[in-house]
Amino acid sequence: MLEDGEEPVxxxxxxxxxxxxxxxxxxxxxxxxxxxLRESSFGIFV
Structure with missing residues (x-):
């Protein structure tokens, strides 16, 4: 959870x-x- 105003941009x-x-x-x-990225744990998304 993020505080109000602390949302990422x-x-x-x-x-x-x-x-x-x-x-x-x-x-x-x-x-x-x-x-x-393909060789990392994010490879499933690439």
Whole structure:
């Protein structure tokens, strides 16, 4: 839970959100960074 006024600013990825946010993030990364994510615990989303 966050206090009023302490909400994070920017793109947030939620489990019920479309993949548009994930695609925005992936489009900003280079090939090595994407490979790193694929090998991590976040690879399921890539």
């Amino acid at each position: 920017g793109v947030r990825v939620l489990t019920y959100q479309s993949s548009r946010s994930i695609n925005t993030i992936l489009n900003a990364l280079n090939e090595d960074e994407i490979w790193y």
